[in-house]
Amino acid sequence: MPQQVRGVIARSKGAPVEVTTITIPDPGPGEVVVKIQACGVCHTDLTYREGGINDEFPFLLGHEAAGIVEEVGAGVESVTVGDFVILNWRAVCGQCRACKRGRPQYCFNTHNAAQKMTLGDGTELTPALGIGAFADKTLVHEGQCTKVDADADPAVVGLLGCGVMAGLGAAVNTGNVSRGDSVAVIGCGGVGDAAIMGARLAGAGTIIAVDRDPRKLEWARELGATHTVNATDEDTVEAVQALTGGFGADVVIDAVGRPETWRQAFYARDLAGTVVLVGVPTPDMQLEMPLVDFFSRGGALKSSWYGDCLPERDFPMLVDLYQQGRLPLERFVSERIKLDEIEDAFHTMHAGEVLRSVVVL
Template sequence: MSQQVRGVIARGKGEPVSVETVVVPDPGPGEAVVAVQACGVCHTDLHYREGGINDEFPFLLGHEAAGVVESVGEGVTGVAPGDFVVLNWRAVCGQCRACVRGRPWYCFNTHNATQKMTLTDGTELSPALGIGAFAEKTLVHAGQCTKVDPAATPAVAGLLGCGVMAGLGAAINTGGVQRGDSVAVIGCGGVGGAAVMGARLAGASRIIAVDIDQRKLETALRLGATDTVDSSGTDPVAAIRELTGGFGADVVIDAVGRPETYQQAFYARDLAGTVVLVGVPTPEMRLELPLIDLFSRGGALKSSWYGDCLPTRDFPVLIDLYLQGRLDLAAFVSETIPLDDVEAAFGRMHRGEVLRSVVVF
């Protein structure tokens, strides 16, 4: 029997969100209904509201969430009612060309729930990243539920569902940061801050945080940066080179995703170094680089999708590190808010006043 819950809806491009009644159907084959306990306010949700991802309005926003499985559909064996889970938007299929080659973190055919949640008048909702977790309950594919230790605080655990995992994974999985490496992170919001933390966790010897906002640079120091560069008044390429003996960093992570910051990352790396793009550019952006520089500098230019994570592999390990006191995920939670405060939280996020606002149910 379907249920009615409260959820945050974006009805049109640029319109303020509203809290409305959402109809959640019983789970079908391969699906699960999750009682959401916490959900982070992510830039991606704002992109949905602004029409920056697609125009399939109305959207049920929210995707960075943790909660408890309430019920499962036919054929579900990986999770059961009562399991504490982090929701993810990479439910790997196990059958595509990436999966069969043993690279499931690149899965090209990830699963979402087949059924649609709706408004009370029957209007179908598009759940953000196939999740839609700014709601008291949500319907997802069972593979989008990753079981973790229930001792973790939901407001913290849910952050692995998107931004924090993207940053940690950009450093550890995509960038392959090793002990003793030098790392520079350009853009130190939530994702960039997590990349700083990931570099520290991997054992980098020098971690250079670059931003134009002094508040974010101070936060980066708390998250593990050894040095900061205020690029509003300093050439970041020259500064990074000076801090690395004139060579450039072994790994440079662009957590902004603009042509200007990507060029900075490209020229701030050492010969044969690695550039990781984890900031998301917009479709109209273009990049121009001399081809000889691409050849002569060598190394690797990588894009990081969701931190190249495999949720079943990465989430439980990171939660265990958090519970052991070795990974301060709680540092990313700037505030907890009620569901009705999401629109105001978008404003605080856009102004750079918070790392993460988290809706707590």
Template sequence: MPQQVRGVVAKSKGAPTEVVTITLPDPGPRDVVVAIAACGVCHTDLAYREGGINDEYPFLLGHEAAGTVEQIGDEVTHVAVGDYVVLNWRAVCGQCRACKRGRPWYCFDTHNASAPMTLEDGTELTPALGIGAFADKTLVHEGQCTKVDPEADPAVAGLLGCGVMAGLGAAMNTGHVERGDSVAVIGCGGVGDAAIAGARLAGASTIIAVDRDARKLAWATDLGATHTIDGSQVDDVVAAIQELTDGNGADVVIDAVGRPETYETAFYARDLAGTVVLVGVPTPEMRLELPLVDFFSRGGSLKSSWYGDCLPERDFPMLVDLYRQGRLPLEKFVSERISLDDIESAFHKMEAGEVLRSVVEL
């Protein structure tokens, strides 16, 4: 029968979030009820509240989550009751043209739960990224659940559900950083610092962190940056990156901000035939103007990274294992552990650059 639980809901644009009672329907044939143990506070949740994703209010926020499978539909085979899982928003279909071409990380028909969660009055909720995990429990498609080592701290493991995976994957999957490469990362929030950690894990020899906030540069150093550039203190960031790379520019430059000016910096800060990876999310009105001849003459690759080009079934267990072995310091991304009632405060701290991740524990 349907269950009633607590959930954090954004009811209108810009309005403070509310902790309310929500109703979970019985799971459909391939749906799963997951009891949430922890969920990170991501900038995407704030974007939903502010109407930056769409206007399908009310939203059930939260998506960077880990928890335990509590109930399954009749046709579920992917997970079982009691499994410890990290939730993902790339439940690949296996049938679309991307999947059939062996590129499931580009899947064009990802799955979500078959029935909506609702408010007590029956109003349908739009779950953030098809998950909605600022709640005691949530309803997702079985393909949105990835089993990982149950000994992993859920506050840490859940971060792979979005931002940390996006950054790690931007370096390792999209940028294909290799041993001995030079890497520059522009923007050292959660995603950028994850890209730095990914570059370090991949064996990059020079990892340059670029930001305008000294606190963020300190975090970047702690996560593997070998050099830092404070953009507020130098006149030419491109020249500063070139100076640290024998005058050549970096092999891979990752833009974790997603603005025209940061992308232009990334474009010119790479070596000839180098790679630019855009993982920061721009807004629709942003425009970029560069001489077309520079695209031709510099060669190399210009890539966008969506969710770090990850395959949850492949990447989540591997990365959790590396964390458990002490080779990937995911715990450093957890700045504070909070309750459902602290979401608004966490949003303010995130906007002020005071935290890498606030994590709700339930």
């Protein structure tokens, strides 16, 4: 029968989030109820609260999560009750034109639960990225659950559900960073630092972190950056070129997502180098550049969606690397908080004081 649990919602644009009672329906065909163990506080959740995604309030926030499968609906085959899973917002369909062309990381028809979770009065909730995991339990499609080793710390590996995977995948999957490459990352928050970690994992020789915050630059160095550039004091393009023999980096990753940072990334790369945009721009942003520069410099200009990941392929592998001590994902967990501390965590995150606050349930 339907369950009543705690959940954190954004009731209207800009209003403080609140903990309230929500209703989780019994799972239908292809659906799964997951008992949440931990969920990271991601900037996307704040963007939902501010109305930056859409206006389908009220939102059930939270999406970087891990937990235990509690119930399964009819026809569910990929997970069973008791499985430890990381939730993801790309549940590939296997049938769309991208999937059929062997590019499931670009699936155009990802699955979410068909049923809606609701407030006590029946008001339907919009779950953040189709997940809604700032809650004791949530309802998702089975394809949004990726089974991993149950011995892993949920507060750590749950972060693969969004920001860490986005950054790490931007380097490894989208940027195709390989051994000996030079890499520059503009913006050293959680996503940017994950890109730095990914570049290090791939064997990059020179890894340049660019930011305006000395604290973030220190975090970046701890996570694998070989050089740092304070963009307040130095010209980003000139500094990256100086650190790469005057040529520019083989791969430049823009983890900010603004016209000025993308332009810096474009000119800070070597001829025929690669630019990867993983920071998310707002709809009003415009880019104006000489077209001849695109032609004369060659190379590749890419956008990275969720680190171009395949959760069922990438999550178990990365969890294994973490447990072997080869991928220090635990460094992203700055603090562990309670469900009723999320509003404070938004302020802490906005001030750049943490890489990730993680709600532990």
